[in-house]
Amino acid sequence: MVASKVLFGGFPGYDGPAPPRAMRSSRGRGEAARRQSVVVPHKGRFELLATVAGRILQDTGVNEGQDKLKANEQESLKENSPSEIDSQVSSVGSVTNHIFTDKRQSATVLCVAPTVVVPGQLVMNEEELQVAGAKKNEGVVGQGENSFENFRSEAAATLGSVGIIGLGNMEFELPLMTQEKPMEKNVISVECCKENRGCSEAIGEVMAMLDGPVTVMNEASSSIPEFQSSESGDFMKLASPIYLQEDKDEENVSMEMEDKGIVVNEKTPPSVATSGCSKFVSSGLAEGHNSRPMLKRVMCKRDVKFSRTKKMNSSQHLLQETMTKKLKNSYSKASDAQKVAKAVKCTHLSKTSIKRHHTDMESTDSGSSQVTLSIKSFTVPELFVDLPESASILNLKRAVMEAAMNLLGGGLRVRVLLQGKKVPDEGVTLLQMGISPNTKPESLGFMLEPSPLPTSSSATAEDPLLVLSHAASPPLPRYANHCSWALAAIHAQMDTSCQAKNELDPTSTVTSNISQESFEGESGAIVLHPSMGTGDNLPGLALVPVRQKMSCALEVGKRRMRRPFSVAEVEALVHAVEKLGTGRWRDVKLRAFDQAKHRTYVDLKDKWKTLVHTARIAPHQRRGEPVPQELLERVIQAHSYWTAHAAKQQAELDS
DNA sequence: CTTAGGG
DNA sequence: CCCTAAG
Known part of the structure; x- marks a missing residue:
């Protein structure tokens, strides 16, 4: 009696990291340095950019066009050797914790099946998916050493026309932390094919949890009314096509994604025992x-x-x-609707929890208790990419990829946090650290920090920290693809969320604060927040700007990301300077950019400097987003005025 | 911490 | 944007 489980890891029904906190005072950068180093002290979530990084390094590519599919596939087949990024990963204590190793792929792959798999980025609707799937047989989770690739290939072959499995579509369970009920609240699991329980019931349960119709298909991609039990255990591949709901409004550009369906943690997930999952995996592996x-x-x-x-x-x-424009444009064009879907899909995917079942653990049972950890979400530092509208999607992807790689720059490593504090001694065992099966999930956390060493040198050391270095990954070619997309999507979504709140008119003197959210992102990261926990009205996967040390850490030694001033900002700046003069940048900051955490008064001062310069040079010599002449003239005006009239006692005028 | 400027 | 001397 093989008990299969369907793990809806992809549907963020989990609790996510703590919601964003209030902002701190708005004073220069000093704060950044003082920021707390808490990443996700909350649910012990594995906020991990490494995940993304890992995916970047090893995941499959997303294809823009079906035609590119094969090319990518081949490319990946020959050049992609997941082992390159083999996990330098930790072996905290006796627990070996590989994250991106090919060795355990067989185990990993098997986990894919029971996971929510959102096939590709191009899936637009069920029909399409079905059609695509009907062409060939369903991809089958492979076995053996190359299972991952097999799966990937097969999935690609199967879902080729609808894209390839994307980021975060797999579940990984990191056997690092002990959790009595690791899955609880985090993964919707359904007992399938268990004893008298029919799969149909399981599906029904899933449907209930997802609050939506679920179509079960067999290998022939034909819909089957009931999920049949298989002696070898069933692997269910869950796809969740995202539908777009056309909106008439043409004016608005920002969009807000609201995927109610993703909020599933409301429902009480069926209780699941880790062991059960493992068994499922292992059994599946064995029999498969x-x-x-x-x-x-x-x-x-x-x-x-x-x-x-x-x-x-x-x-x-x-x-x-x-x-946004891209989204908008594509949105308006029926034929391009897919692009939107892509972005959405990516976002969706990125939100997918990443867990991993570590079957090897089974045998480690030498007296000590098993410690299992499941990664539910990860944090991705903010990324900014500049692209002309004329840039192609490919350009966008590459740009994002570049940004991501740049971010990863010197490499990242995972730091284990126990009760909010870094665990310095990496040789200590979990047991010694008090991480036992009874440890409260929330007491354990992880954070990413820049690798102290320039590159991957630390990898050689026994440094149990996971070190991700882009040195190990050939840039764009194949990893770039969908990962960049996912990241782009993340960003896009974040942007939209910002805009949603940015209803203030920068020109307004009093309320010329630029969108809080958008600028708050400076703090560093956005967390793929599976679900804020409640309310169906809440986007299941809100991106939560999080202020954390990590961002700081990542900033170490690195030049800040370039964030060109938008016209709105320039407007706000000009307006403020007109009023305050050119010698009180602190006030200007407070007045017009108080919420823009990433704009320091020095930045404003610098910007003003460049603005003055810009205003003086010939239009054709100007670069970047063109600043309205009107503004430039005001710049000249204000500049000359304030240089002449020393910053009198205009102090009263502000306030 | 702020300013003011050069790099 | 960064870096820094100065205040």
Whole structure:
């Protein structure tokens, strides 16, 4: 009696990191340095950019066009050797914790099946998916050493026309932390094919949890009413096509994604025992060895609602604009709707929890208790990319990729946090650290920090920290693809969320604060927040700006990301300077950029300097987003005025 | 911490 | 944007 489980890891029904906190005072950078180093002290979530990084390094590519699919595939087949990024990963104590190793791929792959798999980025609707899937047989989770690749290939072959499995579509369970009920609240799991319980019931349960219709298909991609039990254990592949809901409003550019369907943690997830999952995996692995496990697909219809917000003052960031515009444009064009879907899908994918089942652990049972950890979410530092609107999607992807790689720069490493504090001694065992099966999940956390060493040198050391270095990954070619997309999507979504709140008119003297959220992102990261915990109205996967040390850490030695001033910001700056003069940048900051955490008064001062310069040079010599002549003239005016009239006692005028 | 400027 | 001397 093989008990299969369907783990809906991809549907953020979990609790996410703590919600964003209030902002701190708005004083220069000093604060950044003082920021707390708490990453996700909350649910012990594994906020891990490493995840992304890992995916970047090893994941499959997302294809823009079906035609590129094969090319990418081949490319990946020959050049992609997951082992390159083999996990230098920790072996905290006796627990070996590989994250991106090919060795355990067999185990990993098997986990793929029971995980929510959102096939590709191009899936637009069920029909399409079905059609695509009907062309060939369902991809089957492979076995053996190359299972991952096999799966990937097969999935690609199967879902080729609809893209390839994307980021975060797999579940990984990191056997690092002890959790009595690791899955609880985090993964929707359904007992399938268990004893008298029919799969149909399981599906029904899933449907109930997802609050949406679920179509179960067999290998022939034909819908089957009931999920049949298989002796070798069933593997269900869950796809959740995202539907777009057309919105008439053409004016609004910003969009807000609202995927209610993703909020599933409301419902009480069926209790699941880790062991059960492991068993499932292991059993599946064992049995699937000789007989390829059936891969079935369950499609869960989901609606992604796009609600546009009102005005969108010239956006704060170029990418923001570009992205939104792209989205908008594509949105308007029926034929391009897919692009939107792509972005959405990516976002969706990125939100997918990443867990991993570590079957090897089973045998480690030498007296000590098993410690299992499941990664539910990860944090991705903010990325900014500038692109002209004329840039192609590919350009965008590459740019994002570059940004991501740049971010990863010197490498990142994972730091274990126990009760909010870094665990310095990496040789200590979990037991010694008090990480036992009874440890409260929330007491354990992780954070990313820049690798102290320039590159991967630390990898050689026994440094149990996971070190990710882009040195190990050939840049764009194949990893770039979908990961960049995912990141881009993340950013895009974040942007939209910002805009949603940015209803203030920068020109307004009093309320010329630029969108809080958008600027707050400076603090560093956005957390893919599976679900804020409650309310169905809450976007299941809100991106939560998080202020954390990590961002600081990542900033170490690195030049700050370039964030061109938007016209709106320039406007705000000019307005403020007109009023305060050119010698009180602190006040200007407070007055017009109080919420823009990433704009220091020095930045404003510098910007003013460049503005003055810009205003003086010939228009054709200017670069970047063109600043309205009107503004430039005001710059000249204000500049000359204030240089003449020493900053009198204008102090009263402000306040 | 702020300013003011050069790099 | 960064770096820094100065105040």
